[in-house]
Amino acid sequence: xxxxxxxxxxxxxxxxxxxxxxxxxxxxxxxxxxxxxxxxxxxxxxxxxxxxxxxxxxxxxxxxxxxxxxxxxxxxxxxxxxxxxxxxxxxxxxxxxxxxxxxxxxxxxxxxxxxxxxxxxxxxxxxxxxxxxxxxxxxxxxxxxxxxxxxxxxxxxxxxxxxxxxxxxxxxxxxxxxxxxxxxxxxxxxxxxxxxxxxxxxxxxxxxxxxxxxxxxxxxxxxxxxxxxxxxxxxxxxxxxxxxxxxxxxxxxxxxxxxxxxxxxxxxxxxxxxxxxxxxxxxxxxxxxxxxxxxxxxxxxxxxxxxxxxxxxxxxxxxxxxxxxxxxxxxxxxxxxxxxxxxxxxxxxxxxxxxxxxxxxxxxxxxxxxxxxxxxxxxxxxxxxxxx
Ligand SMILES: Cc1ncc(COP(=O)(O)O)c(C=O)c1O
Numbered sequence: 001x002x003x004x005x006x007x008x009x010x011x012x013x014x015x016x017x018x019x020x021x022x023x024x025x026x027x028x029x030x031x032x033x034x035x036x037x038x039x040x041x042x043x044x045x046x047x048x049x050x051x052x053x054x055x056x057x058x059x060x061x062x063x064x065x066x067x068x069x070x071x072x073x074x075x076x077x078x079x080x081x082x083x084x085x086x087x088x089x090x091x092x093x094x095x096x097x098x099x100x101x102x103x104x105x106x107x108x109x110x111x112x113x114x115x116x117x118x119x120x121x122x123x124x125x126x127x128x129x130x131x132x133x134x135x136x137x138x139x140x141x142x143x144x145x146x147x148x149x150x151x152x153x154x155x156x157x158x159x160x161x162x163x164x165x166x167x168x169x170x171x172x173x174x175x176x177x178x179x180x181x182x183x184x185x186x187x188x189x190x191x192x193x194x195x196x197x198x199x200x201x202x203x204x205x206x207x208x209x210x211x212x213x214x215x216x217x218x219x220x221x222x223x224x225x226x227x228x229x230x231x232x233x234x235x236x237x238x239x240x241x242x243x244x245x246x247x248x249x250x251x252x253x254x255x256x257x258x259x260x261x262x263x264x265x266x267x268x269x270x271x272x273x274x275x276x277x278x279x280x281x282x283x284x285x286x287x288x289x290x291x292x293x294x295x296x297x298x299x300x301x302x303x304x305x306x307x308x309x310x311x312x313x314x315x316x317x318x319x320x321x322x323x324x325x326x327x328x329x330x331x332x333x334x335x336x337x338x339x340x341x342x343x344x345x346x347x348x349x350x351x352x353x354x355x356x357x358x359x360x361x362x363x364x365x366x367x368x369x370x371x372x373x374x375x376x377x378x379x380x381x382x383x384x385x386x387x388x
Pocket of ligand 1: 010011072073074075076078107109154156157158183185186206207215217
């Protein structure tokens with residue numbers, strides 16, 4: 001059987017067997033609706049499981065359980081916080097369209113929500129980033145206006161993995177009377193994420209990026225009164241988010257959060273070592289290879305490299321043939337293989353962006369995987385360069 005080396009964990013991760021085990025009964029014998037807990041013991045079982053999961057997520061991010069609001073994932077959390085806060089503050093406090101500050105290399109869940117707000121007459125500033133892929137808090141300060149209601153800057157970029165100075169940016173936001181959101185989808189359970197240390201009012205996270213199920217996420221909401229509901233419906237989640245709870249997904253998210261918290265210190269060190277080892281081996285065997293974005297201020301699971309003289313599409317296909325799964329742009333934007341908006345935002349030209357690949361590591365990644373990738377990729381590069 002062909003060896004498979006999965007280096008696309010930034011796109012998604014496999015569900016941990018322990019997570020799956022804990023989810024299973026909630027598809028079958030424990031199927032009740034948690035909102036029926038007042039009159040049904042089966043509902044009470046489901047409600048207890050949801051609240052246990054909430055507590056586990058709260059413990060992972062250092063929040064109070066009631067500040068953890070379950071959503072369908074990172075995309076929903078991002079849409080909700082932008083639209084829910086900007087609309088509410090504009091209507092109820094400013095009495096005119098408010099202003100949002102974000103950064104041009106955000107995930108499209110943020111960028112497209114910001115553009116949707118712009119279409120409705122709200123104002124948006126997209127802060128620029130330089131080669132390092134790290135936002136300068138002074139650039140955020142310069143973007144602030146008296147009408148700025150929200151600053152939304154991702155904790156780590158999903159393509160290049162660079163970690164942003166969120167605590168400093170949150171101080172800028174608060175100094176100007178604005179709220180602060182961070183999309184922590186790529187950092188939760190990978191590096192320490194503490195809502196108080198970061199100083200954020202809102203934080204998005206998604207279970208499938210840390211060995212939990214797809215379709216389960218959270219918006220951390222410091223103060224429920226700061227935003228309008230996104231999904232109107234029943235009284236679930238304090239009336240903030242209607243829809244019957246996705247109990248198996250929430251249970252899986254809770255278990256993944258618990259495992260993530262336990263494993264974090266060890267995994268941070270292990271994956272940093274593996275990631276650096278792969279880069280060292282590749283750069284010893286391939287010339288003209290450059291890391292995109294700052295190498296140090298980067299999540300441990302991410303390596304994004306530019307290999308001059310190759311096109312990432314044939315390289316990724318050849319790697320796939322050899323059993324190595326990696327990415328060019330982000331998974332949510334396969335059609336963006338033309339040129340990633342993240343790489344062009346940090347100053348790569350079209351050709352440089354098209355010669356870049358993202359290798360992202362996970363709990364299942366081993367040293368043997370690294371050795372295999374370090375053996376195979378240089379040969380493929382050599383072959384593709386010889387064809388160019
Ligand atoms: C930074 C970032 N934000 C948001 C999302 C969207 O999350 P989800 O897939 O849970 O909707 C992703 C997923 O790739 C991401 O990497």
